Amino acid sequence: NAGVTQTPKFRVLKTGQSMTLLCAQDMNHEYMYWYRQDPGMGLRLIHYSVGEGTTAKGEVPDGYNVSRLKKQNFLLGLESAAPSQTSVYFCASSSLAGATYEQYFGPGTRLTVT
Amino acid sequence: AQSVAQPEDQVNVAEGNPLTVKCTYSVSGNPYLFWYVQYPNRGLQFLLKYITGDNLVKGSYGFEAEFNKSQTSFHLKKPSALVSDSALYFCAVRPGSSNTGKLIFGQGTTLQVKP
Numbered sequence: 027n028a029g030v031t032q033t034p035k036f037r038v039l040k041t042g043q044s045m046t047l048l049c050a051q052d053m054n055h056e057y058m059y060w061y062r063q064d065p066g067m068g069l070r071l072i073h074y075s076v077g078e079g080t081t082a083k084g085e086v087p088d089g090y091n092v093s094r095l096k097k098q099n100f101l102l103g104l105e106s107a108a109p110s111q112t113s114v115y116f117c118a119s120s121s122l123a124g125a126t127y128e129q130y131f132g133p134g135t136r137l138t139v140t
Numbered sequence: 141a142q143s144v145a146q147p148e149d150q151v152n153v154a155e156g157n158p159l160t161v162k163c164t165y166s167v168s169g170n171p172y173l174f175w176y177v178q179y180p181n182r183g184l185q186f187l188l189k190y191i192t193g194d195n196l197v198k199g200s201y202g203f204e205a206e207f208n209k210s211q212t213s214f215h216l217k218k219p220s221a222l223v224s225d226s227a228l229y230f231c232a233v234r235p236g237s238s239n240t241g242k243l244i245f246g247q248g249t250t251l252q253v254k255p
Contacts, residue, residue, distance in 0.1 A: 048208035059219070059241075066149070066247055067247060069245040070245075071242060074241075076240055082240070107235070120241045122241075126191055127172060127234050129182040129241070133182060134182070
């Protein structure tokens with residue numbers, strides 16, 4: 027049981043390049059989330075999904091797109107990377123069962139945009 | 141606006157002494173409250189949660205937290221700190237009105253435990 031995994035762990039992009047971050051969970055969780063973590067700002071929600079085929083905007087969605095074609099996967103895309111998107115990105119998932127909404131986090135992806 | 145505040149950027153404690161990391165919140169409805177810990181270059185790990193019931197909740201690694209509804213606080217505590225407790229701690233809250241599982245996170249408090 028791997029929990030939540032993220033690919034890649036590190037990436038350096040040039041301004042204007044695109045990339046996709048992959049999040050996978052093997053806990054059969056309904057809900058999945060993408061956050062970014064910046065110093066002194068805690069975690070900010072980018073996009074989230076409450077089920078396969080559904081996505082919604084979070085607190086800071088601009089410049090990002092997401093897709094959830096399969097229940098276990100949640101993809102975060104950057105179409106045209108900007109230096110302001112330099113950050114550590116975390117994926118998380120949670121279960122509808124029990125309705126406690128405890129989130130389980132992946133190890134993170136460190137992205138640098140030059 | 142709904143929010144979570146961790147008023148201290150950093151807390152310094154000597155090993156063996158008790159520690160407190162503070163958290164206050166402002167949300168609608170009855171909140172679900174959480175504490176997470178993040179070690180360097182790692183993801184967040186769940187420590188404990190308050191949903192309902194006893195205001196004092198116990199969690200992993202000897203941590204506990206006290207829910208105080210009148211003060212809208214959920215402070216994290218440990219009777220005797222260890223050097224290995226040094227990490228970044230996040231308080232989070234799920235608003236009572238939310239059915240999406242979304243959490244609101246505080247900005248984090250760095251705990252430094254010195255030998």
